[in-house]
Structure formats: C-alpha cells, structure tokens
Amino acid sequence: xxxxxxPENTIIITLKDGPVTIELLNDVAPKHAARMKELARAGQYxxxxxxxxxxxxxxxxxxxxxxxxEKNYNPGRSGTGGSDLPDLPAEFSKLPHGRGTVGAARSANxxxxxxxxxxxxxxxxxxxxxxxxxxxxxxxxxxxDKIARGEPPADPDRMISVKVAADV
Numbered sequence: 384x385x386x387x388x389x390p391e392n393t394i395i396i397t398l399k400d401g402p403v404t405i406e407l408l409n410d411v412a413p414k415h416a417a418r419m420k421e422l423a424r425a426g427q428y429x430x431x432x433x434x435x436x437x438x439x440x441x442x443x444x445x446x447x448x449x450x451x452x453e454k455n456y457n458p459g460r461s462g463t464g465g466s467d468l469p470d471l472p473a474e475f476s477k478l479p480h481g482r483g484t485v486g487a488a489r490s491a492n493x494x495x496x497x498x499x500x501x502x503x504x505x506x507x508x509x510x511x512x513x514x515x516x517x518x519x520x521x522x523x524x525x526x527x528d529k530i531a532r533g534e535p536p537a538d539p540d541r542m543i544s545v546k547v548a549a550d551v
Contacts, residue, residue, distance in 0.1 A: 385404035385521050385522035385523075386521070387404065387406075387521075387548050388406075389406075389409075390547070390548040390549035391420075391547065391548075391549045392406065392407040392408075392409045392416060392420075393405065393406055393407065393521075393547070393548035393549075394407060394419060394420070394423060394518065394545060394546070394547060394548070395545070395546050395547075395548055395551060396428075396523075396542050396544070396545050397542070397543040397544045397545075397546075398523075398526045398527070398529075398530070398540060398542065398543065399529075399540060399541075399543065400525075400526040400529045401523060401525075401526045402522075402523050402526070403502075403520055403522070403523035403524070403526050403527055404520065404521050404522040404523055404548075405485055405518045405519065405520055405521070406518060406519055406521045407419060407420070407517060407518045408478070408516065408517050408518055408519070411474070411476045411478060411516065411517065412474035412476065412487075412515050412516065412517035413474070414471050414472065414474060415471060415474055415487050415496065415515050415517035416517050416518070418468065418471060418497075418498070419500070419517070419518070420547050421468070422445075422447060422466060422468075422498055422545075423545040423546060423547050424547060424550065427447040427466060427498070428444075428445065428447065428498075428542050428544075428545035429542065429543070429544050429545060430541050430542070430543065431444055431445060431446065431447060431541060431542050431545075432444065432446075432535070432536075432539040432540070432541050433530050433531070433536065433539055433540050433541070433542075434446060434534075434535045434536075434539060435501075435534050435535065436530050436531060436532045436533060436534070436536055436539075436540075437532070437534065438504075438532050439504060439505060440503075440504060440505070440507065441486075441501040441502060441503045441504055441507065442501060442502050442504065442527060442530045443488055443499060443500070443501040444499065444500065444501075444542060445488065445498045445499035445500045446464045446465070446498065446499055447464070447465070447466045447498045448464025448465055448466065448467075448498075449464045464498075465497025465498045465499065466497055466498040468497065468498070469497075470492075470494060470495050470496060470497050471487070471494070471496045471497065471515075472494045473489075473493040473494050473496070473515055474487075474515045474517065475493075475512055475513070475514075475515060476515075476516060477511075477512075478511075478516040479506065479508055479511050479516075480503050480506070480507040480508065480510040480511055480514065480516060481503065481506045481507075481519075482503055482504065482505050482506055482524070483502065483503065483519050483520035483524050483527075484502070484503050484516050484518070484519050484520075485500055485501070485502055485516070485517060485518030485519060485520070486500060486501050486502075486503065486510065486514040486515060486516050486517070487499070487500055487514060487515040487517060488500055488501050488514075489514065493513075496515060500517075500518075502520060502527050504527070504528065
C-alpha cells in the first residue's frame with residue numbers, strides 16, 4: 384500500500400493490472416491538481432482510453448470529450464478533445480519530467496492544457512520547462528509499464544476508475 388501523506392492530493396487510478404497511486408503536486412501546479420481532482424470526482428476519467436502510448440516515452444490519456452461519445456469507441460477521434468471546462472494556464476516549474484511524473488498534455492499553445500495528461504515511462508528531460516508537471520506515481524508504476532502501446536493502440540487500455548484518495 385502506498386504511503387499516502389495527503390489523501391486530498393492523491394489520485395488512485397485503477398488499471399487492468401492494478402492500482403496506480405499518484406501524488407498531486409498541489410504546491411507546484413495548483414490549477415492542474417485541482418482540475419484532475421474535479422474531473423475525477425465527477426467520474427469523467429472513468430473508462431477513458433490511453434489513446435497515445437509510445438514505447439520508451441509516455442502513456443497519454445484523459446480525453447474525456449471523446450472517451451465515451453460513441454457506443455463503438457473511435458480511436459481516430461480520441462486525443463483531440465478536453466473537457467467542458469476552460470483550458471488551464473501553464474504552470475511550468477523547474478521539476479524535471481522524470482520517470483513516473485504526470486504532465487499536462489496540450490496543443491502548441493502553452494495555455495491549452497485541459498483534461499489530458501501523460502505519465503512518463505522514463506526520464507524525458509527534453510520536455511522540461513515546456514509542459515506542466517503536476518504529479519508523480521508513488522506506487523503502481525509497474526502497471527503503467529504494461530499499458531498497450533500504439534498511436535492509438537489497436538485495443539487500448541482504459542482507466543477503469545479514477546478517484547481522489549480522500550473519497551475512497
């Protein structure tokens with residue numbers, strides 16, 4: 384069991400292989416941490432696919448707009464949407480994009496992050512200062528490592544449920 388210091392700023396993502404515990408860095412990126420908790424509490428991340436998973440790089444998910452729009456999941460559309468909430472301003476910091484860190488996915492506009500995020504499979508220092516780091520996996524990285532690869536994966540893995548630890 385993960386050593387959860389602050390349940391209000393801890394996210395538990397249930398994957399097919401087991402739970403992933405993420406410590407949110409509320410002191411570094413408070414708007415991004417708050418958004419993840421808001422979407423988790425609304426159930427919007429539940430059953431959302433990992434639509435872009437690149438070996439040796441990262442696993443991206445969080446397109447709540449296209450996750451369950453159609454009865455038959457269309458991977459071609461996933462990855463282009465956010466939520467119905469406004470985009471977030473960048474909260475860049477000096478924190479490196481190390482293995483297990485959670486970063487905010489965005490378009491070319493630095494202030495376009497919304498609901499999508501990625502988990503780094505390895506240290507990706509070339510992302511430093513360009514994408515907001517707002518969390519880190521503190522337990523369950525072995526489950527992240529098993530997520531199906533592809534852009535999009537032929538049979539994408541999904542976040543079965545996403546909860547704030549304080550609510551569990």
